[in-house]
Structures are given as structure tokens and as C-alpha cells.
């Protein structure tokens with residue numbers, strides 16, 4: 001298994017990674033003022049592309065209303081094509097696959113962060129967060145417009161030279177909001193029952209697949225990231241997710257990427273449920289698409305264990321922010337360097353933020 005991690009991996013549609021390690025998508029808060037890619041971000045991606053088989057970029061906003069984070073890069077229209085081409089090139093020139101994560105923040109967006117932004121969601125239900133505002137419920141025609149924004153971003157990603165896209169259906173953002181019984185209380189084709197809450201994510205997947213086919217890109221990777229559960233009541237349950245996973249496996253996508261705090265989590269909403277989430281999901285997937293795991297994978301032992309649990313690929317997050325040479329270190333049989341500082345080759349706004357995140361020290365990181 002250890003050796004396997006350093007060998008190439010080929011996705012269902014033929015794109016090949018130089019090893020089994022992906023950089024997890026991580027927001028850098030570091031774009032230029034006009035939301036184009038900054039030089040510091042370019043340097044950061046280029047450094048990790050030397051190590052990883054695939055780079056999944058930070059969440060990239062598909063529209064004005066999608067912007068959720070300060071200085072978050074945008075892929076909303078042709079004006080951003082140069083910026084996105086630089087991003088794809090900074091990764092591909094080192095032989096890594098470049099996959100861009102497409103994102104809409106929906107009701108999670110902070111009021112006032114972006115002027116003139118409309119905070120929208122499936123329904124007018126406020127997120128259970130202190131800062132959150134009650135979103136405006138999207139009209140049916142606007143729901144179709146949002147799907148078009150993702151399709152438009154996919155076409156721009158193809159034009160910019162990316163190897164694929166990852167739909168950000170995780171971490172409570174808009175795609176997840178349509179799947180969630182907490183945020184989606186609609187009574188039309190996009191909500192009301194589990195079946196109808198699946199409409200938005202599945203239609204989105206169909207439309208981005210259609211875009212890739214129209215552009216004659218058979219190898220172009222389509223990935224879908226999801227969070228298996230929500231803490232809210234009502235909220236997404238593991239059984240809901242198993243249904244979503246099965247539906248996704250019927251589509252012609254390449255991978256599903258699980259977003260969890262720990263790659264071997266059991267249920268966070270039902271202590272009595274002892275199923276290891278990835279085991280339950282793998283039971284449904286049955287090799288129909290590739291499965292990527294993330295969450296606390298920061299040693300070779302973890303990475304190997306993740307493959308044993310049925311993940312095809314491992315995504316490294318925080319540890320890869322600390323150590324720009326992590327895969328080389330693993331290959332040499334060394335531990336990752338867990339010092340986060342100037343040597344980490346990070347955009348300075350990101351480094352600045354990480355210095356204020358107290359939780360990192362508890363996870364064994366040294367902040368300099």
C-alpha cells in the first residue's frame with residue numbers, strides 16, 4: 001500500500017495523476033483586490049504542484065453572489081480568464097492535474113463582506129451561525145440561473161486549461177443547502193422530499209457533464225465534494241447521503257470527495273450509529289467512481305490506512321500548508337514538518353490568518 005501511494009493513478013475518464021496524493025481545496029484569502037489570482041497564490045500552487053499528483057484549488061466563486069470569503073478568487077466571467085489560465089498553468093507546468101473547485105456560498109455569506117451582494121439560498125432560513133443573515137429564497141428562474149453560472153464557470157475552466165472541476169457540494173455551502181432539509185423547505189421541483197432535494201445537485205451534475213461533452217473533453221474530470229452529515233435538526237443524515245452517493249454513481253463523474261474532520265469518522269449526529277462513514281459509503285460506491293478522503297491525514301500510516309478503508313486517493317489539507325515538501329518527505333520515510341511559518345511558502349494573508357487559529361497548536365502544529 002505504501003508503495004502504491006507513490007504510483008500513478010488514472011481516473012475513470014483517463015486523466016492520470018503522478019501519485020495518489022491530492023492537495024485538499026483550501027481558501028487562501030489572498031486574491032488581488034479585483035479577485036484575480038495574486039502572485040503569492042501562484043507561487044503557493046506552483047510549489048505544491050511539484051509534490052502532489054492533483055491540486056484541487058481553493059473554492060472559486062462562480063458569481064458575484066457566490067463570493068463568501070475575503071479576497072476569494074473568482075471565475076464568474078471572461079474577465080477572469082487570464083487569471084484562471086495563470087492558475088491552471090502554475091499547477092500543470094509541474095506535472096500535477098489542475099482541478100478547480102467551483103463554489104457558491106449561499107446563506108453562509110457574511111452580510112457586508114461584498115457590497116451589493118444578495119444573500120440567497122434554497123429557502124429563507126437563516127444558518128445556525130451567529131453572523132448569518134436570513135437569505136432571500138431564490139425564485140425558480142433564479143435557481144436555473146445559478147445552475148447556468150456553474151456551467152459558465154465550467155466552460156471557463158475548460159478554456160483556461162484546467163484538467164477538471166470539483167463541485168463544492170460540502171461544508172454547508174449553496175449546493176449542500178439545496179440538499180439539506182434544514183436550508184431547503186421549498187415545495188416545488190427543487191424541494192419538499194428527499195427525492196426533490198436531489199434535483200439541484202443532480203441537475204447541476206448533468207449540466208456540467210453536458211458542457212464537458214459539448215467541448216469535446218472526454219478526459220475532463222468532474223468531481224463532487226460532499227459532507228456526509230449535518231448537525232442541525234432537521235439536517236442531512238448519513239442515509240440521505242448514501243442515497244445522494246448512489247445517484248452520483250449513476251452519473252458519468254470521476255470522483256466523490258468526502259469532506260470530514262477525520263477521514264474515519266463515525267456519525268456526528270447519531271452516537272448510536274457505529275458505522276464508519278467511509279465504509280458505509282464505499283459499500284454503495286462499489287468502485288463505480290473514485291473516492292477521495294480527507295481529514296487528519298498527516299502521516300504515511302494514515303494515508304496507507306485510508307487506502308485500506310477503501311479510499312482511492314488521499315487529500316492532505318493543513319499538513320500540506322505547513323510542509324511544502326511533504327510528499328518528498330514521505331517518500332524519504334520522514335515525518336511531515338509541522339512548523340507553519342515563512343518557510344511554508346504560503347500567501348501572506350493566509351499565513352497571517354493561520355497565526356491566529358489557536359486550534360492548530362492543539363493539532364501539533366508549531367506556529368512561527
Ligand SMILES: Cc1cc2nc3c(=O)[nH]c(=O)nc-3n(C[C@H](O)[C@H](O)[C@H](O)COP(=O)(O)O)c2cc1C
Pocket residue numbers: 024025026027028057058059101168170171225259260261294295296297315316317318319
Ligand atoms: C485554511 C483552510 C481553508 C480551507 N478552504 C476550503 C475550501 O476552500 N474548500 C473546501 O472544500 N474545503 C476547505 N477547507 C477544508 C479542507 O479541504 C480539508 O477538508 C480540511 O482541512 C480537513 O483536512 P486536514 O485535516 O488535512 O486539514 C479548508 C481548510 C483550511 C485549513
